[in-house]
Structures are given as C-alpha cells and as structure tokens.
Amino acid sequence: MRGCPDFARVGPLSDNGPVPRPTAASSALFERARSVTPGGVNSPVRAFNAVGGTPRFIRSAAGAWLTDVDGNEYVDLICSWGPMLLGHAHPEVQAQVAAAVARGTSYGAPTEPEVELAEEIVARAPVEKVRFVSSGTEATMSAIRLARGFTGRDVVVKFAGCYHGHVDALLASAGSGLATFAVPGTPGVPASSTELTLVLPYNDRAAVEKVFAEYPDRIACLITEASPGNMGVVPPEAGFNAFLAETCRAHGALFVSDEVMTGFRVSRQGQWGLDGAVEGWRPDLVTFGKVMGGGFPAAAFGGRADVMARLAPEGPVYQAGTLSGNPIATTAGLATLRLATDEVYAHIGAAAETVKSAASDALRQAGVAHVVQATGTMFSVFFTASGRVRDFDDALTTDASAYAAFFHAMLDAGVYLPPSAYEAWFLSSAHDDRAVQTVLDALPAAARAAAAAQA
Numbered sequence: 427m428r429g430c431p432d433f434a435r436v437g438p439l440s441d442n443g444p445v446p447r448p449t450a451a452s453s454a455l456f457e458r459a460r461s462v463t464p465g466g467v468n469s470p471v472r473a474f475n476a477v478g479g480t481p482r483f484i485r486s487a488a489g490a491w492l493t494d495v496d497g498n499e500y501v502d503l504i505c506s507w508g509p510m511l512l513g514h515a516h517p518e519v520q521a522q523v524a525a526a527v528a529r530g531t532s533y534g535a536p537t538e539p540e541v542e543l544a545e546e547i548v549a550r551a552p553v554e555k556v557r558f559v560s561s562g563t564e565a566t567m568s569a570i571r572l573a574r575g576f577t578g579r580d581v582v583v584k585f586a587g588c589y590h591g592h593v594d595a596l597l598a599s600a601g602s603g604l605a606t607f608a609v610p611g612t613p614g615v616p617a618s619s620t621e622l623t624l625v626l627p628y629n630d631r632a633a634v635e636k637v638f639a640e641y642p643d644r645i646a647c648l649i650t651e652a653s654p655g656n657m658g659v660v661p662p663e664a665g666f667n668a669f670l671a672e673t674c675r676a677h678g679a680l681f682v683s684d685e686v687m688t689g690f691r692v693s694r695q696g697q698w699g700l701d702g703a704v705e706g707w708r709p710d711l712v713t714f715g716k717v718m719g720g721g722f723p724a725a726a727f728g729g730r731a732d733v734m735a736r737l738a739p740e741g742p743v744y745q746a747g748t749l750s751g752n753p754i755a756t757t758a759g760l761a762t763l764r765l766a767t768d769e770v771y772a773h774i775g776a777a778a779e780t781v782k783s784a785a786s787d788a789l790r791q792a793g794v795a796h797v798v799q800a801t802g803t804m805f806s807v808f809f810t811a812s813g814r815v816r817d818f819d820d821a822l823t824t825d826a827s828a829y830a831a832f833f834h835a836m837l838d839a840g841v842y843l844p845p846s847a848y849e850a851w852f853l854s855s856a857h858d859d860r861a862v863q864t865v866l867d868a869l870p871a872a873a874r875a876a877a878a879a880q881a
C-alpha cells in the first residue's frame with residue numbers, strides 16, 4: 427500500500443546475482459526531476475523509496491516490454507498499475523486513438539464514444555447507469571457523496587488496507603478501538619474529514635455486524651475494494667462480499683464496490699464476475715478506473731438507476747468535470763474493452779499461473795517463506811512466514827527488505843516488478859512466451875538474493 431513502511435536502500439547484490447544495468451540517464455533525469463517536483467515523481471510509489479535505488483525513467487513501451495532512457499529493456503509486470511490489459515501500444519487501440527486525436531481532443535460537449543463506453547460498461551458490470559470522471563480518486567469521492575446524498579446519512583465504513591485513492595475521508599486509520607471513528611492517515615487531512623469514517627479489519631464479519639449495530643440509521647455506505655489489491659492481493663473469503671451487500675441492504679446503507687483495480691482486469695466482468703454474478707447479488711454502486719481508460723485518465727462510478735438519478739443534472743447531488751468523458755480517453759477505453767475478449771482473459775490467466783507457480787518454486791528452493799494469493803488473473807507474492815494473509819495486519823508481516831533485494835535482482839535481470847512489497851503483479855495479453863521466459867529465467871537468482879537479505 428502507498429502508506430507502508432519505507433526504508434532507505436538495499437545492500438549490494440551477492441556475487442552470483444545479475445549485473446546491475448546502466449542508469450546514468452535515469453539518474454540524470456531523476457536529479458532534474460527532484461529539483462522541480464517533490465521527490466522527483468508525480469505519484470509516490472514510483473520513487474523507489476520502498477526498495478531503494480534510482481527509479482527508471484521510461485522512454486517507450488511496446489507489448490510486454492518497457493524501454494528506459496538508458497536503453498535497458500524490461501518485461502513489464504506493472505502494466506501502469508493495471509490499465510494496460512492488452513500490453514503497451516496495442517496497434518488497434520493506437521489507431522483508434524490517433525483517429526480520435528485528429529478529430530480534436532476535447533469539446534466540453536457530449537460525444538458518441540462516451541455513450542458507447544457507457545453501454546459497454548453497463549453490458550458487463552452490475553450497473554444500470556454510469557457517470558465518467560478522470561481518476562479513480564474522483565470516482566470513489568463522488569460515489570461517497572452520492573451515497574450520502576441518497577441516504578441522507580453521513581457515516582462511511584471502510585476496511586484497513588483498502589486504498590480508494592487519496593480522498594480525504596478515506597485516508598483514514600482505525601482509531602483507538604473497533605467501532606470508533608477514524609483518525610487522519612496523513613497530515614493535511616483534518617480530523618473533521620475522518621470523524622465520520624469507521625475503519626474495520628478486512629474479512630471480519632463480526633466487526634461489520636458490530637458497527638452496523640452501534641450506528642443504526644447513520645451509515646450511508648460501506649466501501650470496499652471488490653478484492654483488495656492495494657495491500658497485496660487479499661481476496662474476500664467465500665461469501666464475504668455477499669455478506670457485505672446483504673448487511674448494507676438490511677440496514678438501509680449502500681454497498682459501494684470499488685473495482686478501480688479489479689474491474690475488467692481480474693475477469694471480463696471484474697471481481698463481481700467471480701462472486702456476485704455467480705451468487706446472485708449486486709452492489710448498489712461500483713467504481714471503475716484503470717483498465718476502462720486504456721492507459722488514459724478515465725474512470726467512472728455507476729450503479730442502481732434510482733441512486734444514480736439523484737446525481738446532477740437529473741437530481742440534486744452535485745458532481746462535474748471539465749475533462750470527464752474526454753473523447754480520446756473514452757475512445758481508448760472503448761477500444762480496450764472491445765478487444766478484451768474471453769481469449770484475452772484466458773491468456774492472462776495462464777501466463778499468471780505460470781509466473782506465480784515459478785515464483786513460488788524459486789522462493790521455496792531458496793528457502794524464502796512466502797505465500798502467493800490471487801483473485802482471477804491478478805496475484806501477488808507476500809514475503810511472509812505467517813501463512814495466509816487475510817487482512818492488513820497480516821500483510822504487514824511482509825519482509826520488505828527481502829522483497830527489495832528480490833526486486834533489484836529481477837530489475838537487473840530485465841524484469842520490472844512493482845517497487846513495493848505490498849502490490850499486485852500485473853500481466854497483459856502481450857505477455858508472450860519470450861516475456862514469460864525472461865521472468866522465469868530471472869526468478870532463481872532473485873530468490874537467492876531475497877534469501878541472502880534475510881540471512
């Protein structure tokens with residue numbers, strides 16, 4: 427997660443590890459960046475603070491591969507933190523985007539691609555209507571406002587370790603006990619912004635029942651990642667989302683399922699395709715982002731028609747955006763979703779299976795305690811000896827310094843993993859045999875580097 431423990435840098439690699447690659451051009455750009463941008467990056471995790479070393483500045487990308495400004499090539503296991511489901515520079519997406527750019531880039535008036543993308547989302551996901559915004563943060567912020575406006579209530583329930591963007595009310599940490607209001611998770615968020623937020627341990631039904639009993643008629647909504655991926659992948663236990671949906675319904679609160687990461691990524695229908703569609707329940711509101719923008723800033727929230735009808739201009743709850751539903755972004759998202767066929771998900775699922783079992787084998791052989799967790803095609807590897815990870819406290823048992831050594835050994839062997847021990851690994855339909863083989867070849871030495879960091 428973006429708030430997890432930091433440390434400065436890792437030691438040198440062991441003798442038999444891969445050779446570090448040139449980073450002079452990235453280092454020079456990082457210097458320039460730091461003099462004009464806080465920390466040299468525009469989103470904190472990119473800075474490599476959690477793993478040490480120089481962030482790579484990327485010059486270009488194609489398919490499964492990134493090329494940095496020093497000319498190094500890497501198999502990309504971040505995929506822009508999820509969006510690049512089809513890999514980079516997909517020719518069909520590129521062509522449609524280029525054609526859209528040629529027609530002008532923003533009009534501040536409605537367009538056809540917005541309607542088509544909304545129809546595509548409504549066809550796949552459990553929403554009757556959607557409203558487009560430009561980031562996942564905006565989507566969750568707006569969904570909460572709408573839930574409060576619809577119910578006339580003010581309290582929001584969330585889970586520790588679930589990340590919903592940098593919304594003030596959601597940058598909250600659990601207070602001194604269960605069922606007490608949260609404290610700000612960062613300076614700059616006033617206590618008044620989190621004093622209506624309750625933070626619970628994930629996968630904990632008793633904690634959910636307790637707050638709904640303690641705050642009757644006050645809870646506007648419960649928001650959860652549909653399957654948490656921002657503390658590493660921590661899937662809901664069987665029936666947990668159904669339980670949340672039912673508990674909210676029974677208490678007149680809305681169930682907000684945040685599918686910004688999982689939507690159109692873990693399956694054709696997102697996480698809901700893996701549980702709600704099978705079990706026969708629907709969330710009241712859903713948030714989307716990442717894949718649905720096809721690499722552009724596009725996100726959305728949607729849900730029940732009667733709830734969405736409360737939104738301006740149809741209803742009184744205000745929400746707006748100059749670039750919302752931007753024609754380039756919606757064209758890219760639409761092209762991506764139309765190309766995201768069952769074959770695409772099957773391919774990503776098979777590649778993920780190969781990579782995660784090879785990672786687990788390599789770590790086991792090197793004697794590194796770990797657990798691999800997955801939902802649909804999305805997975806992560808926890809460097810922990812504590813067994814299954816079911817909530818944020820479990821995730822924090824991760825050995826972040828062993829991961830840092832592993833990360834750098836992989837990077838030196840040409841594999842770009844998330845520069846944090848608490849993130850999912852992402853693949854795409856462009857991860858072919860050559861890309862996957864590069865990852866497999868890199869794993870044994872990286873696992874030994876992780877073992878050496880623990881010794």
Ligand SMILES: *Cc1c(COP(=O)(O)O)cnc(C)c1O
Pocket residue numbers: 560561562563564566589590591592651656684685686687688715716725
């Ligand atoms: C990435 C993410 C967000 C925030 O989206 P941004 O576009 O980065 O603002 C919200 N919720 C979840 C589950 C996410 O993974």
